[in-house]
Amino acid sequence: MSNRHLFFILVLSLFFVNAQAQTRNKKLVKKYYAEVEKYAHAMTYKSDSTTYFNQLLQLTNAVVECDNEDMKPDKKGNINPRFTPQLKAVLSPAFPKLQDAVAFYWNKDKSKALDIQKQYISTSHSHLLRNEKTDLGRAYLNAGVLAYDLQEFSEAESFANEALEYENYAQKAAELKLFCMKKRLKTANDSTKYIIALLELHDKDPQNHNYFSMLMDYFTTPGHEQELGLFAKDEIQKNPNNAQAWALKGEAEMHHELWDEAIESYKHAVEIEPQMTQAVFNIGLCYATKAKDLQDNLTKKKKRLTKSEAKTLKNAYQEAKTWIEKAKNADPNQEKVKWEQPLQQVNIAINH
Numbered sequence: 001m002s003n004r005h006l007f008f009i010l011v012l013s014l015f016f017v018n019a020q021a022q023t024r025n026k027k028l029v030k031k032y033y034a035e036v037e038k039y040a041h042a043m044t045y046k047s048d049s050t051t052y053f054n055q056l057l058q059l060t061n062a063v064v065e066c067d068n069e070d071m072k073p074d075k076k077g078n079i080n081p082r083f084t085p086q087l088k089a090v091l092s093p094a095f096p097k098l099q100d101a102v103a104f105y106w107n108k109d110k111s112k113a114l115d116i117q118k119q120y121i122s123t124s125h126s127h128l129l130r131n132e133k134t135d136l137g138r139a140y141l142n143a144g145v146l147a148y149d150l151q152e153f154s155e156a157e158s159f160a161n162e163a164l165e166y167e168n169y170a171q172k173a174a175e176l177k178l179f180c181m182k183k184r185l186k187t188a189n190d191s192t193k194y195i196i197a198l199l200e201l202h203d204k205d206p207q208n209h210n211y212f213s214m215l216m217d218y219f220t221t222p223g224h225e226q227e228l229g230l231f232a233k234d235e236i237q238k239n240p241n242n243a244q245a246w247a248l249k250g251e252a253e254m255h256h257e258l259w260d261e262a263i264e265s266y267k268h269a270v271e272i273e274p275q276m277t278q279a280v281f282n283i284g285l286c287y288a289t290k291a292k293d294l295q296d297n298l299t300k301k302k303k304r305l306t307k308s309e310a311k312t313l314k315n316a317y318q319e320a321k322t323w324i325e326k327a328k329n330a331d332p333n334q335e336k337v338k339w340e341q342p343l344q345q346v347n348i349a350i351n352h
Contacts, residue, residue, distance in 0.1 A: 024072035032066035033083050040090050053101040056094060057116065060123060063091045067128060088128045095120070095129060102142060114146040137166025144176050153183045174201055175210055182214070194218075206238070216248065225255040243273035250282060259286045259293075277330045281337040284323030288346055291316035295349070317349045 039059035043052070070081040098120040105113035117139055124134045144159030157180035163173035178201070181194040195218060202211040219228040229252035235245035250265035263286045269279040294316055298309050305313065324346060328339045 035062045117143040137169040141169045153180045228252040243269045281327035287320035
């Protein structure tokens with residue numbers, strides 16, 4: 001027999017096997033349905049939560065497996081499922097309980113909770129649940145959060161994208177998507193996509209503190225000083241009473257050693273929000289740095305200052321001390337700002 005004939009026979013045999021696999025096996029359907037009945041019966045007995053939810057998973061898997069086989073065409077190509085009503089009657093009350101199983105395993109075994117949530121999502125598309133109410137938005141969001149907690153950030157972002165399609169879950173899904181993008185920042189292109197997405201969400205919902213905090217985290221990292229200044233100015237233009245924006249503007253100006261401009265920006269912030277201890281402290285630092293620069297310039301060519309120069313220098317350090325002491329009074333335990341060492345240095349300069 002030639003190789004060509006052997007190849008032809010092999011193709012026919014593969015076709016025959018594949019055709020058989022795609023044709024309903026009545027005996028297999030009966031076997032699967034018997035398993036459905038077994039698991040359904042087992043769930044009628046009282047048991048602990050772990051056993052109950054394991055039986056629930058076995059039952060829903062058995063229903064899906066039985067239905068998949070039952071929905072295959074017969075040898076004539078006709079689809080005449082035998083157990084659809086029975087399977088629907090079993091799956092309809094069991095399906096919503098998968099969400100209870102997710103909640104049960106959420107803090108016990110996140111990996112299992114995620115697998116169950118995926119099972120809920122895949123099962124929701126079954127024709128057996130065609131007229132049933134499902135909560136896919138919540139399911140996609142839950143799956144995203146679980147995947148994120150398991151550090152599967154790509155998968156988490158994929159679920160977040162699905163959840164974005166559901167209005168009630170869109171905001172949380174958007175935040176989750178941003179967290180995922182942030183975790184996956186590797187290239188400059190990744191960073192650009194992340195910040196564009198974040199700025200768009202912030203523009204849509206400027207009152208969302210999470211978006212603004214995430215923008216601050218990004219712009220205050222080293223290397224983003226110029227972007228920080230531009231962002232702060234844009235925020236001030238949108239809302240001149242945004243104390244955080246004024247403080248960010250001051251921070252950007254401090255990076256560029258624009259001490260007078262930074263002082264004015266921080267004073268705007270404190271005027272709007274007097275409890276901004278960090279801004280108060282930064283004003284003191286700016287005045288202290290200005291005083292040190294003045295001292296360096298005055299003593300560069302001569303060792304002894306005139307009375308007038310000494311008074312000017314002392315007043316400059318005194319201004320720094322005033323603001324650092326305000327920060328000290330607001331934060332005596334140094335929980336927000338470390339004022340002790342700068343205050344000591346300023347006092348030494350004043351008493352020198």
